[in-house]
Amino acid sequence: MAAQPHILYIDDDPTNRTLVNRLLSSYNFIVLEANNGIEGLQLAQKHRPDLVLMDISMPGLDGYETTTRMRTLAGLAQTPIVAVTAHTTKGAREMALAAGCDGYIPKPIDIDQFPHQVIAYLEGRRETISTDEREHYLGKYSQKLVERLESKILELEEANQRLQKIDKLKSDFITVAAHELRTPITLVYGYARLLQKKTAPSDGNLIEHGSVADLSTRIYYSVHRLSDVVNDILNISLIDADEMRLEQKPVYLSHVVQAALNELDPNKNDRTLQISVTGLDALPPIKGDERRLRQVFWNILSNAIKFTPDAGSILITGWVAPQPESGPAIPEFRPSTWESGQRSVVIMVQDSGIGIDRSDQQDIFERFYIIEDTAYHSSSKIAFKGGGLGLGLPIAKGIVEAHGGRIWVESQGRHAKDSPGSKFYVLLPLD
Numbered sequence: 001m002a003a004q005p006h007i008l009y010i011d012d013d014p015t016n017r018t019l020v021n022r023l024l025s026s027y028n029f030i031v032l033e034a035n036n037g038i039e040g041l042q043l044a045q046k047h048r049p050d051l052v053l054m055d056i057s058m059p060g061l062d063g064y065e066t067t068t069r070m071r072t073l074a075g076l077a078q079t080p081i082v083a084v085t086a087h088t089t090k091g092a093r094e095m096a097l098a099a100g101c102d103g104y105i106p107k108p109i110d111i112d113q114f115p116h117q118v119i120a121y122l123e124g125r126r127e128t129i130s131t132d133e134r135e136h137y138l139g140k141y142s143q144k145l146v147e148r149l150e151s152k153i154l155e156l157e158e159a160n161q162r163l164q165k166i167d168k169l170k171s172d173f174i175t176v177a178a179h180e181l182r183t184p185i186t187l188v189y190g191y192a193r194l195l196q197k198k199t200a201p202s203d204g205n206l207i208e209h210g211s212v213a214d215l216s217t218r219i220y221y222s223v224h225r226l227s228d229v230v231n232d233i234l235n236i237s238l239i240d241a242d243e244m245r246l247e248q249k250p251v252y253l254s255h256v257v258q259a260a261l262n263e264l265d266p267n268k269n270d271r272t273l274q275i276s277v278t279g280l281d282a283l284p285p286i287k288g289d290e291r292r293l294r295q296v297f298w299n300i301l302s303n304a305i306k307f308t309p310d311a312g313s314i315l316i317t318g319w320v321a322p323q324p325e326s327g328p329a330i331p332e333f334r335p336s337t338w339e340s341g342q343r344s345v346v347i348m349v350q351d352s353g354i355g356i357d358r359s360d361q362q363d364i365f366e367r368f369y370i371i372e373d374t375a376y377h378s379s380s381k382i383a384f385k386g387g388g389l390g391l392g393l394p395i396a397k398g399i400v401e402a403h404g405g406r407i408w409v410e411s412q413g414r415h416a417k418d419s420p421g422s423k424f425y426v427l428l429p430l431d
């Protein structure tokens with residue numbers, strides 16, 4: 001027996017744990033406590049105790065199941081496991097032994113005897129049952145396991161149905177709220193525009209700070225922004241419901257990208273970024289919805305601008321895939337992303353910004369997913385690290401997929417100082 005044996009005691013009752021801990025500590029044992037089966041398994045793996053005391057009735061994994069699982073963990077096959085339980089019904093002891101326990105101490109424990117019982121197990125005491133009894137109780141035990149599994153599956157199915165119902169309620173609420181906001185916002189937007197036009201100084205005079213013209217311009221831009229937010233929410237509802245209607249006209253992606261860039265125009269708005277566009281003019285037109293596709297590139301470009309520090313660069317380029325013989329090399333192109341024989345156009349937006357961790361690269365295309373801490377949320381379309389609703393990329397994905405295309409991102413990771421950058425790819429079918 002080790003000089004200071006380590007005992008792991010697994011019991012969901014803190015009073016029992018305190019009592020056993022005090023009692024065994026006074027006999028120079030080191031006692032580790034676990035509140036449930038899962039925690040017990042983790043502690044056992046980490047500390048490899050000399051003996052495990054196992055409560056049987058616990059929520060989650062019960063003592064029998066925890067014992068069976070513990071026996072399969074590396075280094076714990078031979079560790080003595082002793083059931084400590086108030087289960088004194090006929091067969092409880094045999095069931096514990098069949099599940100893999102080496103002994104059985106009934107609760108309430110006998111304060112005087114308990115440390116000596118533990119020492120006996122540490123010194124090699126093992127209880128046994130006959131082969132017939134073991135077989136009988138193993139049969140009962142596996143039946144009990146199947147029943148537990150069945151009730152857990154039912155519980156999970158019910159929980160899943162409840163979650164789906166709540167998720168639908170939430171989505172319906174968002175859609176209805178956005179619809180309700182749409183009408184008044186359209187009115188305010190129209191009146192603000194009218195007011196702004198009427199109060200604008202003639203002859204190119206500057207707008208005076210605090211004047212009616214200044215205030216009406218501010219109202220106009222704020223309502224514009226509000227209207228964008230509501231539109232984004234309505235768009236994502238359409239995508240969710242698979243109800244986005246697309247025009248099918250020839251679209252030149254060079255025009256689409258340029259229109260989005262003109263609208264964002266970061267360098268006019270206090271940002272200093274080097275933005276270059278190459279190879280788009282040579283692309284053949286695709287069939288699709290120009291307005292929707294502009295939204296895709298607006299969202300991707302707005303992100304590239306927001307997540308690239310000043311003096312950084314953004315490159316927008318494109319090619320036809322499969323690679324035309326005379327075309328540019330296709331960087332990191334993944335043939336698995338398109339069907340064989342299907343010609344496509346690929347547009348890549350590469351920024352030298354803060355990048356995206358691999359673990360986030362799928363999730364950023366999910367609704368309302370934003371990486372930054374929302375406590376520091378500052379809403380902007382172009383300011384460095386400006387925030388949004390987390391709907392830009394899901395909308396882009398919805399539109400691209402409605403065109404039969406794909407969207408994905410590549411990045412080495414996220415780092416504010418090293419700026420590993422990101423590459424967003426949009427693949428759209430050509431024929």
Ligand code: ADP
Pocket residue numbers: 299303304307351353354355356364369370371372387388389390391392393394422
């Ligand atoms: P939002 O509409 O709020 O901008 P998006 O769905 O467009 O949200 O983007 C989700 C998140 O993905 C952003 O909050 C940002 O953290 C991350 N992200 C998107 N594009 C980039 C990029 N080019 N560089 C770094 N992070 C990005």
